Amino acid sequence: MTAPAEAGREPVLKQVDLPHSYYWRELYIPQLTTGPSGASFTPDGTSLVYSMGGSLWHQVIGSDEAIELTHPKGAYDYQPDIAPDGGNVVFTRNDGDALELWRLDLQSGREQRLTSGGAVNVEPRLSPDGKRIAWVSTLGTGHFNLFIADVGPNGLSNARPLIGERQSRIQRYYYSAYDHALNPSWSPDGKRIVFVSNNEVAWGTGDIWSVAVDDPTDRRKILNEETSWSARPEISPDGKQLLFASYHGRQWRQLWLTTPDGSAPLPLTFGEFDRGNARWSPEGERIAYISNERGNTSLVVQQVVGGATVPITASHRRYKAAQAKLTIDIRDEQGRSVPARVAVLGSDGRAAAPDLAWMHADDGFDRARQSSETHYFHCASPCTLDAPAGDTSMWVQRGFRYLPWRQTVKLTAGTDRTLAVKLEANDLPVSFGRWRSADLHVHMNYGGSYRNSPENLARQARAEDLDVVYNLIVNKEERIPDIGYFRTDPDPASGDGVLIIHAQEFHTSFWGHLGLIGLSDHLLTPDFSAYQHTALASPFPDNGMVADLAHAQGALVGYVHPFDWDIDPAKEKSLSNELPADVVHGKVDYIEVVGFSDHKATANIWYRLLNLGFRLPAGAGTDAMANYASLRGPVGMNRVFLETGGDMTPAALKAALKSGRTFASNGPLIGLELDGKRPGDTVSGTSPGKLPYRIALRSPVAVDNLELVHNGKVVKSFSLTGDRRKFDAAGELEVNSGWLLLRAWNDGADPQVLDIYPYATTSPIYLELPGGAPPAPQDASYFAAWMDRVIGAAESRNDYRNERERETILDYLRRARDHYRSLESKGR
CATH class of the missing domain: 2.60.40.2190 (Immunoglobulin-like)
Incomplete structure (x- = not known):
């Protein structure tokens, strides 16, 4: 997000200096769930202390009664670890600003704060003798590093990083340039700590390592493993086996066993759902873990031999x-x-x-x-x-x-x-159209705390008053979690006013991400390209080729979550986004003007393309990871409204999107009519002059700015008064050829819109009037400079598989650049 867009809104954990917070925050940081999220056995093995609903609870295995141990005001407790003598438990507390380590005396109920400083401190683990503690902290760096300290009655002493900060030599996209060390646990003799590190690892959170506590230079790699934040390796009490969670070539995370010296791992559990956060029982014959088999999180104790399970269900709760x-x-x-x-x-x-x-x-x-x-x-x-x-x-x-x-x-x-x-309705007048709302960009499952299904996704959509969900099936590095759900017709879970359609997002973080809607035969695999340091490092195919493959199946192709800031081609550190080239070559059917990006920055680029005569409809998609607990907005937070006459068939939805009969929004509803025409239509005339217009605004939140934009310039601003949630106006507007749209927006965030700021825009109404549209040489020059940077980035790649790949892509880009250069003189 750009600084102006944020206004008063800031990230939840702004002290963490890592890219792509929507991954590490959900997959690593403990989240508030109504079900359990982490557990620890008592020393006698008869009961558990676990986190649930932001409190710590004690429950005897086999009982259905849970006793609340902590209930902090305005804060939430997670990740308990019981001392070897059973006298206390250390845990992580999230107070809204930071995560600090605390200790609870299980006899007296006294709570003691162990860390301070406003960092993120997680995964506390006590040594087998109870005299030391290991944990992960961002203190001093903003990165996840392994810390260790002595622990006594007065708290922590001699706290220090165990390994220290290290910048990797390998380039990484989803991960920090600095290595992390996380998921610590102790060997039974207390001499070593097992942990996860991405030392020179490009994809995934890294390998399983061990380090000698008293000689941190003694480090050993145990297993090469492309873990995903939550491997949490743990050595069995007898020191013979190493338990960890892994996808290991599958779509869902299960529990695996290796040995402390890294024998070939074998699975301990199976299933099309996640198991994780596993802990050994004191005698080493059972494990406790968190499962999302039934959708929400649950706690299970399982026998290692035989696999018998005991669910830990808190049917009766004794609150503090x-x-x-x-x-x-x-x-x-x-x-x-x-x-x-x-x-x-x-x-x-x-x-x-x-x-x-x-x-x-x-x-x-x-x-x-x-x-x-x-x-x-x-x-x-x-x-x-x-x-x-x-x-x-x-x-x-x-x-x-x-x-x-x-x-x-x-x-x-x-x-x-x-x-x-x-509830009080505040809908647009039907005279502006019969709209169907759709979120063009949802991921049903993406590694989150929960296990989602089409049936539950439909329930989420109904609660959000959303008509259509496009589940974009996509990879997360080695996995494509929802690939088994792909079908070319609507999902059978559709009904009761909701349509679930499975589509695809094609990942290439070099060229930009694409949404592929309406594939009629198959998903395009391997679903990504240009992943450096992998066998698919080549930037071939580029997005233009992917678009051709999608169009051959009758699909629409859109650019999703495009831009987080205003792009200045001359000043960008690197620029490889292929949008301008693909628009020139006719590959792009829509753009997510409202999405997981900065809406105003995206619109500024969109306006430049419209000024050059390209017809590019406005779409919208939340990029919601719908099985996350730490969700960037609910399903339908960013949605496109499609004028289908009320029809909700896939064909009618595609036709409306393709023709631009749309408006995109994260809250305000807006209607526009010019000379009897609506967004997506063309106003033609034999003489220029004033044309009648009609607009409407209905919004769940107050709107600051409502404007008509003509060829990139505001030509009419409307003064909103009162609660600024309802407005109607009509009049005449003098316009020439080009395009016109209506937009509503606020400068700053509104807590009632779970996005960076309220924003809505119609697609353009196109104007074909005498004299033609004004030339836009500056916009043509802008994209020509953009393409020069993209060509430079593509030329610098040395990982094409052959010269044909390289020249095919460069020729495509150069032809696009040359077209923009020709428009510098022609204007459109």
Whole structure:
């Protein structure tokens, strides 16, 4: 995100200096889930201490009663590790600003803070004698490094990095240039620590290593393993086996066994779901792990020999503080029960949700307005949850056609209360079209805490009042998690107002990512190219070739999450995005103007292309990892509205997108009509002059700016007053040839829009009037300079497989550059 776009909104863990926070934050940092997220055996092996709902709980194995041990005000506790003598437990506490290590005395209940300084401190592990502790911290660097300290009654002493900072020689895209060391655990004799490091590893979080605690120069690589943040290797109590979690060539993470000297690993568990965060029992005959087999997280104890399992189910919960039961009954304007997104903040300053609901968290927040990020869940209505007695705040939102519902109620301990929620409609007048809403960019499963399914994805969409979900099947390095769901017709889970369509995102971080919608035969594999330091390092095929393969199947091709800042070709450190070339060659059917990017920066580039006469519809996609707990906005946060006359067939949706009968938004609903024409249409005339226009705005949040943009310039600004959520206007506008669109936007963030700032834009209405469109030589020059940089980047690659690949791509790029140069004089 650019600095102006952020305004008051900042990343949740802004002290971490690593790229692609949406990966490491979900896959590594503990997240708030209603189900368990980490466990530790008591020394006698009869019970567990585990994290659930942001508290630590104690439960006897075989019992259905859980006893709450911690419940911090405005904070959440994770990753317990019980001392060898059973007297205390160390854990990680997230207070909204940082993650610090704490210790709980299990007899007295006294809590003691062990670290301070505002860093991210996670994965605390006590040595077998209980005298030392290892953990991972970003202290001093912003990178994940392995720390060690002595631990005594007064806390920590002699705290220090065990390995230290090291910059890798290998270039990495998804990972920091600095090596990390994470997932520590102790050998039974306390002399070595096993951990994960990406020393000279390009893809994945790295290999399994061990280091001597008293001689950090004594390091040994145990296993080459392209781990993904959560391998968490752990040596068995007898020192003979090493347990870890891995995808290991599969789509889902399971538990594997190797030895401390790195024997060939073999699987211990199997299944099309995730198992992880595994711990050995003290006698080494059982393991406890977290599973998402049933969708939400759950805790299971399994016999190593035989595989018998005991689920740890907290049917009865003994809370530290008095609770009340709250039922939320959500109705639409016609009194019908409807699902919606709900955020509940209890009197304890913590988020609350039903026991089985999936808790999600925003990826940023304004610290001047909130103490932590917004947590929310989808309520099928009615839904019931437990919350502490006292003032309880609620926010209910259902898509963009309804105004947000907010209320604070006082709950009384030991009582049941039903709260009726009546949503107020605020929809566009039907005279502007019959729209269907679609999120063009969703990933159903992408390595997150939960296991999603088409049925649950449809439930998520209904709660967000979203008509269509395009599940873009995509790789995450070695995996393509949803590849088994691909089909050319809508998923059978479709129905009850929601359509689930499986499509594809083609990954090449060199050329830019593509959305491929409507493939009629098969996915394009291997789904990526230009992955340096791999067998697929060649930048061949480029996006133009991928687009041809997709178009041969009747698919639409779009550029997804394009630009995070305004691109200045001369100043970019590197520039290889192929969008301008693919537009020139007719390969691009739409662009995600509203998506996981900076909407204004993307629009500025889009306007330049429109000025040169290219017709490029506006699309929108959230890039939602729909099985994440730390979600960058819910499914449908960024959506495109398609004017289909109410039709919701795949063909009608594709036709509307292709023709530009769209508007894209993360909140405001906007309607535009010029001389009786709507977005995607062409206004033709024999004489220039004033044309009648009509506009409408309906928004769930206040809008600061509503503007008509003609050929890249604002030609009419509308003054919004009152609550700035509803506006209608009509008049006349003097225009010449080119294009016209309507946009709504805010300078800063709004907590009720889980995005960097509210933004909406129609696709253009095209104008063919006497005199022709004005020339745009500066825009042509801009893209010619852009293509010079792309050609330079492509020429510098030395990993083409042969000269034919190299010359094919360079010829394609040079022809695009030459076309832009010709437009410098022609204008369009």
